[in-house]
Amino acid sequence: MKRLFSLAVALAITMLLMLTAAGSSSRRTVTVVLNGETISFDTPAYIENNRTMVPIRAIAEALGLEVTWDQASATAWLSDESWTPSLKGRTIVVDPGHGGSADGASYGGVKESDLNLSIAQHLAEELRRYGANVVMTRTGDQDVSLSGRAAIANRVKADLFLSVHCNASLTNASASGIYTAYHSGSAKSRQAAILLKDAMISAASQPDMGAHQRDDLAVLRLTNMPAVLLECGFMSTPAELELLQQPEHQKKLSQGAAWGTALFLNAPTL
Numbered sequence: 001m002k003r004l005f006s007l008a009v010a011l012a013i014t015m016l017l018m019l020t021a022a023g024s025s026s027r028r029t030v031t032v033v034l035n036g037e038t039i040s041f042d043t044p045a046y047i048e049n050n051r052t053m054v055p056i057r058a059i060a061e062a063l064g065l066e067v068t069w070d071q072a073s074a075t076a077w078l079s080d081e082s083w084t085p086s087l088k089g090r091t092i093v094v095d096p097g098h099g100g101s102a103d104g105a106s107y108g109g110v111k112e113s114d115l116n117l118s119i120a121q122h123l124a125e126e127l128r129r130y131g132a133n134v135v136m137t138r139t140g141d142q143d144v145s146l147s148g149r150a151a152i153a154n155r156v157k158a159d160l161f162l163s164v165h166c167n168a169s170l171t172n173a174s175a176s177g178i179y180t181a182y183h184s185g186s187a188k189s190r191q192a193a194i195l196l197k198d199a200m201i202s203a204a205s206q207p208d209m210g211a212h213q214r215d216d217l218a219v220l221r222l223t224n225m226p227a228v229l230l231e232c233g234f235m236s237t238p239a240e241l242e243l244l245q246q247p248e249h250q251k252k253l254s255q256g257a258a259w260g261t262a263l264f265l266n267a268p269t270l
């Protein structure tokens with residue numbers, strides 16, 4: 001795989017040199033995390049509308065690799081199915097949103113708190129498959145305060161905090177897709193939010209609603225470690241509510257989130 005990747009990079013750079021003969025170009029250090037190994041290299045880059053364009057994606061995808069790109073840190077994560085990442089020794093707090101007297105959204109007799117718990121239980125199972133130590137903030141339909149959820153993660157010194165939610169739109173009856181949120185104070189949280197979102201979209205074949213900075217969310221603000229809030233789909237859209245209730249779909253969402261977590265926590269130098 002490494003040889004294949006070297007070939008891809010060589011091709012990318014050659015193509016870039018050809019491309020940039022006509023456009024504005026500069027050099028930029030790009031970090032690539034390939035199957036958990038970090039490689040940094042200085043490469044010519046094409047700048048367009050202040051975005052750094054490095055043509056890794058097309059070539060890597062042609063080689064069958066999954067690609068996630070973070071523009072802000074110029075990092076590309078590449079992986080393929082031959083990689084078996086481990087989360088041994090890592091503690092991940094999984095937080096099913098709402099519960100007890102707080103139902104969250106409610107559509108068609110389905111409470112968000114119940115959906116969140118069900119998806120979170122699948123997620124815990126998938127993370128444990130990678131060897132992670134998983135701590136849940138609730139395992140039943142009970143009240144847990146927002147500060148209490150963050151306090152659990154801080155106490156166990158979690159490597160990552162994941163809050164599981166389902167979305168709702170009051171203005172768009174056909175809103176659809178996966179949305180993740182992070183706090184602006186943490187570049188690592190932003191990277192995790194991008195990685196988990198991309199992996200969930202890919203695993204569950206859902207639309208991309210983006211990774212967003214949300215400084216208003218208490219659980220993201222009060223946690224001392226990288227933290228991501230996952231909005232798994234829109235309960236306000238009938239077809240999506242149907243899908244969100246299916247155990248098979250919940251499992252796919254969870255497999256994506258667990259894969260994204262493995263990508264994130266296996267990048268030692270970031």
Ligand SMILES: [Zn+2]
Binds near residue numbers: 097104112165166
């Ligand atoms: Zn919620």
